[in-house]
Amino acid sequence: MGRKHAKQKEKAGKKKSSEGRAHDFQGKLEITRSGMGFVVVEGEESDILIRPTDFNTAMHGDTVQVRLKEERGGKRKQGVITRVVDRKQSEFIGHLEMNKGFAFFVNENDKRTPDIYVPERSFNGAKEGDRVVVKVKGWDMEGGRRPIGEVVSILDAENINDIAMKEILLEAGFPIEFPEEVMEEAARIPDAIPEEEIKNRRDFRGILTVTIDPVDAKDFDDALSIKVLKNGNLEIGVHIADVSHYVAPDTELDEFAYKKATSVYLPDRVNPMLPEHISNVLCSLRPKEDKLTFSAVFEMTPKGAVKNYWLGRTVIHSNHRFTYEEVQEIIEKETGIYSDEILLLNNIARRLRKKRFDAGAINFSSTEVRFKLDEKGKPIGIVVKESKESHQLIEEFMLLANRYVAQHMSKIEVNKKPLPFPYRVHDLPTEEKLQPFIAFARKFGHKFDTSTPEKVAESFNQMLRDVEGKPEKHV
Incomplete structure (x- = not known):
């Protein structure tokens, strides 16, 4: 899909001030069940401790920008979140606890999610104790510590399989419904x-x-x-x-x-990238x-x-x-x-x-493992499918x-320079990764020649031919 986005994403890791002192970092916020936060920064030896009062609307899994606090006597690095760069999740599954004129949404499965304030106008038909999907729409004005949300759907509490699938999607950052403006455009x-x-x-x-x-x-x-x-x-x-x-x-x-970047395939449904x-x-x-x-x-x-x-x-x-x-x-x-x-x-x-x-x-x-499901999506069996010639035909x-498109694109030049193009290739296995497997395969009588990449591939193929029909084939 062609794009002409001019958005520039900041590089992960540290940024330096004009004086050269590293003070700004970008990483992923991980909140423990005790409520304390840690920002994991690629390339840094230790995480940055973030206290709940310094989250500044960030939630578990968000990519954030952090500014270090002044170090105190050798203690671990502490910081304050200055910006949410990328929000991992904005919709959550839980239940409502009603009050007069408002409700609190409680995520009973993940205590790292703060309770979400839901005003009465945003109940959308939900009642006390209903299992619902709530979307965070904003934050209060008092320091931005309390998220404000609205009910976007009411779940069937008896259909636990449907709820489980939706929780998997939401926890991975995939919305379960398309925004109205996207549906209208489609x-x-x-x-x-x-x-x-x-x-x-x-x-x-x-x-x-x-x-x-x-x-x-x-x-x-x-x-x-x-x-x-x-x-x-x-x-x-x-x-x-x-x-x-x-x-x-x-x-x-x-x-x-x-x-969204991709469609998501689950045992009983597809969560599509497009409507x-x-x-x-x-x-x-x-x-x-x-x-x-x-x-x-x-x-x-x-x-x-x-x-x-x-x-x-x-x-x-x-x-x-x-x-x-x-x-x-x-x-x-x-x-x-x-x-x-x-x-x-x-x-x-x-x-x-x-x-x-x-x-x-x-x-x-x-082999591909697929689940047999009943009418409510409950697993009732497993089907093992092997790759046969019909699959290999398409493959x-x-x-x-793919090869001819890649070769064709590799010959195109713009201003006498190769055209930037993503190529998907499998890197050569390292000796460090190969040796444990070779030692394991040797127990079954298989030998490997690692002198050249071609010999490695030849050894793998010979082993796969030798194990055909034997118990160790599926190991």
Whole structure:
């Protein structure tokens, strides 16, 4: 998502005065259950003690700026918070204790949260003892020690699983509802795609396109297209939902998504980064609907060699929504809807996978644990899912697209300088971290060659082949 934010965030750590004496620090406030606070500053040997009278509206988990107090006879450093740089959490779950004309919100699970004053006009239908979500809207004028809030939702006290999930989200700093201004902005986005927009994009609506996702997925954010060319090669498109068409820079949607940064996946729900109408409708590549995408399109030989590639904005029309289980059945039985195309894609994916491992990639296949839930969200069982060829099919084409986008961007220069671009890479394991694992693996008869990174990868892959089907595979 493109941004043009000019906001400059202060660097973590210490700042120096004009005289050169370090006196201002930035770090995270941690409040103990006794009420005393400590600011943890990266690079400092000891934390800074903050007394409750010096919090100045800061709460547990906030990133704050601290000014040191004058040191007294060798005692530990003490400070006063001068500014809250970033508020970790502004919504809390607890209950109301009513008084005449006002109430106090009490967070019974975390005593580090101060009681929040709620005026009667902000009860919003809540009664004595109700479990509620309260949002801090401001602070009193008497030194800023007492937060003032309003009830934003009343919880079903009997649905303990729902409350538990919401507490997890709030304690991690994720709001459970979108602000009104964000929802209003999302509601104004038209569902129809303007013809002028389609004319400015490469049109893939006439090419067979499918999505492959978990059975319970609601947002289909990637798709694959395939077409056999006259020269016998294949044109394979990797399409990603174009969120930037709907979320413009510096809008309320953009600002909120930037702050939230991610969707959160819990056992019984998804807490989306964007309102559901965007994530599950407008930007979900649902079957039989025209959708806007960014695409990496490859001309490949039947053996998986890339002859040409193209990157750009596209419009697609998904022909079918597959689950991983459906695609796996097609791969194993070699029959089913669009089986020829699925088998072609899987054949290419197998070749790409082999090429990666031959080049030194490590085959870290993993199992996924998912919970079976009843209608109230209570866990009633566990399902273990292994990575099969249907998962690897998608994985290989996503990796292929990522590599070519990275290579393409690395060649772009602005004013004869490389374009700044984030690259996600895995660093080489250090000898210090490798040795304990090598000693552990040796107990099962596995040997490691650490002479070169390639030999390390080769040793890992050999070990993974050797443990296939054995009890230690899942250790």
